[in-house]
Amino acid sequence: MRKPTAIILALSVAAVVLGSVSFTVQNATAKEPKKNESQMLITFQREVIPIVEETIKKVYSDKPNLFSKQGEYYFDNTDKNNPKVVFLIYKENALELQSVLSTLKEKLANKITIKKAKYNPETLRNLVPKVADYVGSISSESSSNSISFSAPSEKIIIRGDFSDKQVADIKKRFGEVINVIQSKTKNIPLSNN
Structure with a gap:
């Protein structure tokens, strides 16, 4: 009586394994267009x-x-x-x-x-360190922010956990070239400096 149980159990395991292999193959095929898109951009x-x-x-x-x-x-x-x-x-x-x-x-x-361009891109790039210094001066030591220049939007993008008052202060100080995105997500520091 144990042999049929063992055979059924073995067939069940084989079906599960084959099902997961089939699922993996189907997922790999579904991801193929993204790989082709990436390759097209790299080629371009x-x-x-x-x-x-x-x-x-x-x-x-x-x-x-x-x-x-x-x-x-x-x-x-x-x-x-x-x-x-x-x-x-x-x-x-x-x-x-x-x-x-x-x-x-x-x-x-x-x-x-x-x-x-609405603004001189070099001026905006050169403004990033000044914005970073100001944001650092109004942020707590435990806060995590990211600041970058975005050429397509012609904005300096600031992402961090800011109060509404801090956002207003940043925008008042630097004007319309700033886009502040309020986010509680911790950003990964690029260096320890």
């Missing part, structure tokens, strides 16, 4: 980054810090099938910038988008 960036960097380097060779005063670029991956390199331009009439954009329009055609 591998194609355009050398062209963009070479063009900027060539045009700004005698003024390497000038490009960041006139504009910047980032990648817009919103449409996974049609990613773009977006140029956020602040000094639209600058001859060097016009030369770069003209060359890139020829080489990249529909892979480039040009967007007029």
